[in-house]
Amino acid sequence: MKIKSLYLYVVLAAGLASCAESQFEDAYTDPSKLAETTVGKQFSGMIYSNREFVLPSYWNYFVIHRITNNRYNQATGWVNEENQYVPGSAAINDRWNAYYNVLAQYREIEKVYNALSDAQKADQRIYMITAATFFYDYTQQVIDLHGDIPWSAAGMLSTNGGDYTQSYPAYDTAEGIYTKMLDDLKTFADELNSITVKDAVAAEFKTQDLINKGSIAKWKTYVNSLRLRMLTRVSASSAFSARAQSEIGSILSAPATYPVALTNAGNIQWDVYSLGTILPANTFQSGLEDWNGNIASKALIDHMVGNDDPRLEYVFEPGTAANGQYLGLDPMMNGTSQTELIATNTLSIYNRSTISRNQYFPGVIITASEVHLLAAEYYLKNGQAATAKAHYESAIKQSLAFYQNLRSLSNNGITPAPTPPTEADVAAYLAKTPVSWDAAASTQAKMTLIAEQKWIHFNVVQPIENWAELRRLDLVKLNFWTDQSNQQSLPPNRWVYPGSEATYNMPNYSAVQGEDNLTNKIFWDAN
Template sequence: MKNKIILLTLVALTSLASCEYSEFEENYTDPSKVSETSVEKQFTGFIIANRNYVLPSYTNYFVNLRITLNRYTQATGWVNEENQYVPGSAAVSGRWNDYYQFLAQYRELEKVYAGLSDQNKEDNRVFMITATTYLYDHTQKIVDLHGAIPFSEAGMLSTNGGDYSESYPAYDEPEAIYTKMLDDLAGFADELRTLDINPGILIGFESQDLINRGDIDMWLKYINSLRIRMLTRVSGIPSFSDRAASEINAILSNPGNYPIVTTNDENITFRIHELGTLITSNSFQTGLEDWEGNIAGKAIVDHMLNNDDPRLTYVFEPGEEAEGEFLTLDPLLSSSVQTELIGSNTMTIYNRTTLSRNQYFPGMLINASQIHFMVAEYYLKEGQDAQAKEHYESGVRESIHYYEMLRNMSNNLISPEPMPITEEGIDSYLADEDISWDAADGDMEKMRLIAEQKWLHFNVVQPNENWAELRRIEMPDLEFWVDQSNQQSLPPNRWIYPGSEQTYNTQNYQQVQPNDNLTRTLFWDN
């Protein structure tokens, strides 16, 4: 970690109403100017610190995703160029530094909590369980980008009294980080369910919780759904396969104790209640649309067109000069032809009303469709076909209604009115030969159906999940232009580490340097 990142402590108002976000004072307060803080204030500051990687932001979409993950999954179309499969240094270093500032916020929360009396620790335990859950959600994303990362010793500069020499963090192996997170989350699932929370503390928690507004049942669904996501990610490798099958079975067999997200009403999100606050999607437009970052990927649009997908007109819209046709950009064409096609304003783009210009677009953490598709995969592997089919179809239905919901909550009407969605239309879609579970020939074809529906559902909305699942399952099979001018001729398997690690964390970086290349696969990538 770059050792001279300035630690900024976010302080949020303790008087926030549980569903109103109209005021945030001293949002980025220098710790040296803060006379006192508290667990609940640090808790909200910690959540806010990472908001740009939950709510769609300009930095994440334009700097990071536009030239990396959205291309690696062909969620978007772009003009081919040399060196296009090497992640840019601005994307890599920016995402890395932001994560470690976020982790430093968590360490500050740990520091404040550690200073409490035993009774106050017990009273404030709910803050630590939920904060750690949120940290692990985003730590998984960073591990899935890089592999080994500094974690257990990282973010300790403040804890170590500002001593830089004691604060250079070693790298933790990704398997160890996953094991730690899975162990803790399993414990949280039982602890939070039975936790006797002081009523006064609960009132403060409801005010400071920007994710689930203090709803403990929703936090339990978040914890158990996150467990399913992590367990599914590692389910294909021998060292985790038995654990994954056992724990997913335990969760699904006891929904009373281990509830999960199953409907869009239960999605775990940052919800936008008022515009003009820190909880906003105002920069989604420039983040996605600038420099033609919202050009649709050919494969995804063709899949929707060929199968009369009810989501088509909610997720995409024709180019302004396309006369209503959904025309797509072939990724194998020469750059000159691609440039001409994009310049003609005929290429299909992501729906601006539903997505990029929807200022009420929620920050997505966990949603029903992704959980249904992962549960469908579990049941398929276990030979329980009827239950696999049920969750596969539920995932499709929830996805269709999810994009319908996003469109309906938008405060922008620039895009054409979409085709109405009916249950009969969804039934017809699910009965299509290329979509139907019953028409699939064998488990491999059924796995293909699940993988394709995940990919359709994630698109540019959940790019980290999209790229991770595409690498893990290796479906759908996408064809890329080969960059003959560069050693990295196709999309990479991971991101490399930022240059700051070699400069500032030299000794620890040397331990991972042999594996720091774009072709190294993640440990779960089977």
């Protein structure tokens, strides 16, 4: 039978991609063989199928982020060329298909779970809470790139008994999906405080959980930290502002009930414990370094150098011909001059030992530094400048410790180990803050400091979060070369949909076609 929709292909192939790894076969069964599978195996299969978009990988960085988000964020420098602000079709298609692969996996978990008895469902409930949390995290990323997406009706071919005529997915509004996810996550946050997991299920969950290794406490942190991120993202939207204000306050005022990641020990990340296992050594090196994808931007380097940032030597290294000087690539230069400058080997690059050649580099999901900056924003906007300042300074300290820990994990020594900054160095950096948090400086001036710290901390490590926060806050002022050859002369506000939507899902795509352009803003972008 000829498959008429890309979604249908994704649904059929969803389980097969994971099973191609022979080492993983014992842990995950082909979802088409439902008699042989379990909720737990489907859960780990869903996470594993998304490994290249959590753990740093060649495809995600070279094909996708190198030509899109890393440029829009000026986390990297690049050679200016025509059409550079139009996301490439390969980047769009691959990210889109990968998401719907995971969505199809999630639907299989739901299908297997729904076939259980009520007693069995109660026993397996922990899997449904944690699977949805991971899936919602990934869903937020896709919404923040595209806006409205097929969601509630997507990935239903298996559930619909293979009837593809009933399985073409309509688009859900981004606001509607955010509402559903926030509703569910709030329920999960309360449910995890009272859930009972049988010993046998807990033992299996520890094995199948590739992210938090079966720790209920860590999943509580994940759920509430994700809620904090999502609520902050939509806080300027009129439809969500009151809810965001109320729920963020509830989360931050009740840490025992709604724990969030406040130290790096509480970070949510996919750790690589050993090489040569079912999780292959990451391909971050080629993904970030190939085609000069790791060159530092002038804006980021100038900010860190100009303020004696204690993270500088952990995040970047000088060019081999720079005599120890840190220099970034100016985006306002013409392409020819940029190419010539790159050839001199005087430009800084991302620290290879800390980042791109660190084979123990984790899949970063949520860190303490991000959470502190989210809290700082909330308290600042609520007139609590002193509390905001405390979270702001904690964010910087946690960020420094995060990058120091990354370096300590590394099995690569191509770049000399940095001299650890002293407490006095850190205090001096904090003192360079150009605005007084406790005096008459404007809220916007202080928010700019928060925005800049997000930009520094995220850099190339969390490109999608970086771009979302840069657009939402619009406070890190970056200069871009204007591409006069293309209507899209500056970075876009969103990604367009892949061409396969118009080809295979036209009846549903037509509902959003009028808004499918690079200038249309995501609903939470109020700037």
